[in-house]
Amino acid sequence: MRVALFVTCVNDTLYPRTGRAVVRLLERLGVEVGFPAEQSCCGQPQYNTGYRREAEPLVRRFDRAFAGYEYVVTPSGSCAAMVRDAYPRIGAEAAAEGRGTEAAEAAARAVPRTYELTEFLVDVLGVTDVGACFPHTVTYHPTCHGLRALGLGDRPRRLLSRVRGLQLRELDGAEECCGFGGTFAVKNPDVSAAMGADKARAVEATGAEAVCAVDNSCLAHIGGVLARRGSRVRAVHLAEILAATEEEPHG
Amino acid sequence: MSGTQPGTPAFPEAARDAVRDGTLRGNLRHATRTIRGKRARAVAELDDWAELRAAGKAIKDRTLRHLDHYLVRLERSVTAAGGTVHWAADAAEANRIVTGLVKATGEREVVKVKSMATQEIGLNEALEAEGVRAYETDLAELIVQLGRDRPSHTLVPAIHRNRGEIRDVFAREMAAWGRPAPDGLTDRPADLAEAARLHLREKFLRAGVGISGANFMVAETGTLVVVESEGNGRMCLTLPETLISVVGIEKVVPTWRDLEVFLQLLPRSSTAERMNPYTTMWTGTADGDGPRAFHLVLLDNGRTDTLADEVGRQALRCIRCSACLNVCPVYERAGGHAYGSVYPGPIGAILSPQLRGTGSAVDASLPYASSLCGACTDVCPVAIDFPEVLIHLRERVVQGGEATRNGVRVRLRPAKGHAAERAAMRAARWALDHPAALRAGQRLVSRTRRLHPARLPGPGRAWTDARELPEVPPEPFRDWWRRTRGDAR
Numbered sequence: 117m118r119v120a121l122f123v124t125c126v127n128d129t130l131y132p133r134t135g136r137a138v139v140r141l142l143e144r145l146g147v148e149v150g151f152p153a154e155q156s157c158c159g160q161p162q163y164n165t166g167y168r169r170e171a172e173p174l175v176r177r178f179d180r181a182f183a184g185y186e187y188v189v190t191p192s193g194s195c196a197a198m199v200r201d202a203y204p205r206i207g208a209e210a211a212a213e214g215r216g217t218e219a220a221e222a223a224a225r226a227v228p229r230t231y232e233l234t235e236f237l238v239d240v241l242g243v244t245d246v247g248a249c250f251p252h253t254v255t256y257h258p259t260c261h262g263l264r265a266l267g268l269g270d271r272p273r274r275l276l277s278r279v280r281g282l283q284l285r286e287l288d289g290a291e292e293c294c295g296f297g298g299t300f301a302v303k304n305p306d307v308s309a310a311m312g313a314d315k316a317r318a319v320e321a322t323g324a325e326a327v328c329a330v331d332n333s334c335l336a337h338i339g340g341v342l343a344r345r346g347s348r349v350r351a352v353h354l355a356e357i358l359a360a361t362e363e364e365p366h367g
Numbered sequence: 368m369s370g371t372q373p374g375t376p377a378f379p380e381a382a383r384d385a386v387r388d389g390t391l392r393g394n395l396r397h398a399t400r401t402i403r404g405k406r407a408r409a410v411a412e413l414d415d416w417a418e419l420r421a422a423g424k425a426i427k428d429r430t431l432r433h434l435d436h437y438l439v440r441l442e443r444s445v446t447a448a449g450g451t452v453h454w455a456a457d458a459a460e461a462n463r464i465v466t467g468l469v470k471a472t473g474e475r476e477v478v479k480v481k482s483m484a485t486q487e488i489g490l491n492e493a494l495e496a497e498g499v500r501a502y503e504t505d506l507a508e509l510i511v512q513l514g515r516d517r518p519s520h521t522l523v524p525a526i527h528r529n530r531g532e533i534r535d536v537f538a539r540e541m542a543a544w545g546r547p548a549p550d551g552l553t554d555r556p557a558d559l560a561e562a563a564r565l566h567l568r569e570k571f572l573r574a575g576v577g578i579s580g581a582n583f584m585v586a587e588t589g590t591l592v593v594v595e596s597e598g599n600g601r602m603c604l605t606l607p608e609t610l611i612s613v614v615g616i617e618k619v620v621p622t623w624r625d626l627e628v629f630l631q632l633l634p635r636s637s638t639a640e641r642m643n644p645y646t647t648m649w650t651g652t653a654d655g656d657g658p659r660a661f662h663l664v665l666l667d668n669g670r671t672d673t674l675a676d677e678v679g680r681q682a683l684r685c686i687r688c689s690a691c692l693n694v695c696p697v698y699e700r701a702g703g704h705a706y707g708s709v710y711p712g713p714i715g716a717i718l719s720p721q722l723r724g725t726g727s728a729v730d731a732s733l734p735y736a737s738s739l740c741g742a743c744t745d746v747c748p749v750a751i752d753f754p755e756v757l758i759h760l761r762e763r764v765v766q767g768g769e770a771t772r773n774g775v776r777v778r779l780r781p782a783k784g785h786a787a788e789r790a791a792m793r794a795a796r797w798a799l800d801h802p803a804a805l806r807a808g809q810r811l812v813s814r815t816r817r818l819h820p821a822r823l824p825g826p827g828r829a830w831t832d833a834r835e836l837p838e839v840p841p842e843p844f845r846d847w848w849r850r851t852r853g854d855a856r
Contacts (some may be wrong), residue, residue, distance in 0.1 A: 129809050130837050131843035151848045156799040166761030170796040230754050293696045297738025304379050305829035306386040310700040331442035340834025
């Protein structure tokens with residue numbers, strides 16, 4: 117099986133170790149991974165801020181970049197949700213505004229092949245034990261897009277529960293937004309920071325060594341607040357935990 | 368809609384004070400969390416909740432599609448039952464109609480049952496300008512009125528006040544409005560309720576005119592419905608000689624069978640009760656029972672314009688249950704006042720910029736007063752897709768486009784103050800559509816990573832004020848891939 121990694125612009129630039137972890141994990145599970153260099157951003161920052169037209173070429177780019185792959189796997193719940201929810205809307209609006217059906221056709225091809233990492237592991241590969249070892253206490257923050265837009269349900273927890281040595285700690289108010297919200301963090305800085313502080317306090321109260329999630333953008337926010345508070349809790353992408361083994365522990 | 372007060376601050380500024388007010392945040396946090404938990408339990412009791420919700424959504428959508436038809440039917444039914452129907456295109460017209468009706472009775476005082484429509488149009492102020500004093504009789508509204516405050520929650524307008532604050536307001540202000548608070552009033556809920564009861568009872572027995580809103584209007588019989596908890600509303604609806612109801616046109620439902628669905632959805636979503644204590648229904652006038660004269664003022668005030676928008680119109684499904692406020696993490700921190708409108712929380716963020724347009728600073732900021740977390744959509748009993756409408760309205764703010772204002776199709780220009788952002792988004796689009804440029808940019812960031820300041824200038828400052836920046840890695844992912852795997856796909 118050959119799958120394309122959609123690493124996302126945030127991971128590409130700031131969290132390459134998450135991309136490397138996905139490659140290591142998938143290859144360990146016998147999957148051949150490709151990385152089309154034409155890929156860039158899903159267009160979420162533009163679309164969610166109101167610049168739908170600026171996101172439109174990125175829909176077509178996504179389609180071109182991943183043409184020929186049966187599966188596109190991404191370690192980002194929000195980027196997967198962007199493809200699934202917003203691409204069809206962008207395509208339909210482009211057609212309605214007289215710019216042809218190209219974007220709509222691109223969306224129709226992109227949606228069924230795009231999977232968030234935990235969906236791909238559980239639904240397509242049918243595994244929950246990925247042979248990982250991470251001997252630490254961990255708490256899990258279900259990100260809003262993972263939780264509500266994608267409906268990931270208990271997939272991440274099922275994967276975490278089979279990681280050797282890992283102790284999962286319950287997070288109080290887990291389903292509440294951390295306050296990142298893309299440009300929300302910049303446009304409403306006080307409210308965003310207040311939400312982040314409450315999330316950070318809840319994370320610290322679990323006593324876990326690390327907080328994990330399926331989205332590095334939320335983790336950048338939570339981790340940034342934790343670091344500013346001088347906390348010792350680390351923010352780690354779920355993929356990095358799943359990629360860690362006894363031989364190759366997480367850095 | 369009567370428009371915002373000039374100078375009403377944009378949401379981020381208005382929220383700043385609330386975020387820093389520890390008492391306010393504590394009050395809001397406690398209240399919303401309590402009701403959130405209760406609602407979840409009340410909803411979980413029904414195994415057909417999903418079907419009820421789908422039915423509520425479908426009934427509202429169908430009614431909105433044929434709103435003209437059902438409103439005409441409603442008018443016929445109300446008139447046949449002895450009532451009089453008035454049509455008000457905007458706030459000014461509605462206020463003119465109501466003040467005219469009150470003055471025609473010769474009364475100088477009116478009692479009111481909680482009505483968001485009359486707050487939306489600023490009726491109390493309009494009446495005062497004509498020498499008529501309006502008394503709010505809903506307990507929370509009374510607290511807000513006595514405290515010279517503004518409501519901050521749809522269902523619990525005084526949610527931001529705690530018991531001690533309410534006691535102080537009663538002791539200080541009641542005398543100026545009627546019967547004073549008893550001496551030595553404590554902050555026990557029973558004592559506070561008794562003080563309000565004695566104060567209000569006088570007004571109910573004296574008032575010649577009652578003014579109400581309505582939760583629903585049944586087109587087939589011309590029946591209006593108010594759902595409440597205290598019974599004060601029923602006093603207003605039954606005791607005065609003249610009853611004037613001011614209701615938004617979207618509140619019509621075709622039949623009693625439709626009403627049945629909403630009488631299940633509303634109480635559980637709103638107060639987390641299986642059934643609310645008082646449901647009062649009135650149909651026109653009847654000899655020897657209730658008001659002798661009944662007037663229904665049907666309020667448009669931006670609703671027809673909202674209806675013309677295919678994405679935005681779903682906001683008109685709202686049955687004002689306030690479940691979206693109680694789960695909203697932004698509302699919980701910012702409080703209701705920051706929304707600059709009688710409609711706070713997620714519903715305010717999508718309704719006000721449609722009813723009033725996106726012209727003012729606060730209305731242009733409201734579509735951004737959300738992290739798009741979607742918790743509101745999860746609990747909405749009529750399944751409003753809040754993120755969809757928020758993003759739709761954001762586009763209207765930054766890019767302009769077609770909209771309907773006062774029944775006329777207009778082309779809106781982008782709101783002011785987004786030029787730099789628009790340029791940045793265009794530049795980003797260009798870079799993201801040219802991977803070579805993107806790669807060069809990433810490399811520049813990586814190579815200069817030791818030079819990056821801990822605090823950013825410009826818009827980035829908002830980030831570094833409260834958070835550390837992620838450390839920039841020495842090598843972007845795509846360079847690692849190329850170095851270790853080559854360019855092969």
